[in-house]
Amino acid sequence: MILNGKELSEKRLAIVKSEIEKTDLKPCLATVIVGEDPASQLYVRMKHNACGKVGIRSVGVELPGDSMTEDVINAVEKLNKDPAVHGILVQLPLPRGIDTEKVIESVIPEKDVDGFHPLNNGRLFSGRPDFVPCTPGGIMTILREYEIDPAGKKAVVIGRSVDVGRPMAALLINADATVTVCHSKTQNLAEETSKADILISAIGRARFVGPEMVKKGAVVIDVGTNHDENGKLCGDVDFEKVEPIASAITPVPGGVGPMTIATLMENTLESARRHANL
Ligand SMILES: Nc1nc(=O)c2c([nH]1)NC[C@@H]1CN(c3ccc(C(=O)N[C@@H](CCC(=O)O)C(=O)O)cc3)C=[N+]21
Secondary structure, eight states: OOOOHHHHHHHHHHHHHHHHHOOOOEEEEEEESSSSOHHHHHHHHHHHHHHHHHEEEEOOOOOOOOTOOHHHHHHHHHHOOOOOOOOEOOOSOOOTTSSSHHHHSSSOGGGGGGGOOOHHHHHHTOOOOSSHHHHHHHHHHHHHTTTOOOTTOOEEEEOTTTTTTTHHHHHHHHOOOEEEEOTTTTTTTTHHHTTTTTTEEEEOOOOBBBBGGTTTTTTEOOOOOETTTTSEEESSSOHHHHHTTTSEOOOOSSSSSHHHHHHHHHHHHHHHHHHOOO
């Protein structure tokens, strides 16, 4: 079975749209982008497009690539204080030289629709999540909508990043899975991944996960957005070879990526609701 993130994201976006139309909420997402990385510009554009589709207002702050940490924090603090702004997203990665942790901590947790602030992280890890990071949040929505219950299953996450691997592990723990987190220092990765009932790959290497790493009947979730040697967009998983042995698998494109954006819209709507005490 192919887990159609594109289709599911459209369904979720339609729900967000109708919720906004039903209320007189005027949700607003602010994005902050530093420098001119074309991939980051593309992602931010996609987020603004999604806002436009569902009726979320969006404002974009663009700072030069040679900005100092303080400049970025100043921009964030303006948005913190602006009552019309409900969500703040600082596009990552930030240019080298900028203290990413400091910038993330400058976003007030109430507007942290990315779920990257340590307070929201801590809440997630203590089992009382508030804003959940959009990629792992979107993956949990995929699992729920396709009625894949992680409870009691063995889940293996490859990657331990703050934006994907770590919160993914926390969400799966909260959903009663038995969770293993693998990373660059893991010895015998294939031995670990082959035990997974649910395998989540967030490595960032084109077609790295082959069939020898996957148990027959496993659910395979591919977070990778890579380009292969021909410049073709592909995931971490060798889809052609893994799809036949998986019971369910997300494609790239059209899997996790669109769900990331849909979850960002949901988080922004939720923030606007709270702001209005609805
Ligand atoms: N503060 C912050 N929050 C993020 O959520 C964040 C970020 N920084 N930095 C970069 C990553 C990456 N990311 C993606 C979102 C959508 C797709 C997506 O929709 N991809 C399409 C394909 C798009 C294409 O054609 O390249 C798909 O998979 O179908 C991919 C990647 C959000 N990120």
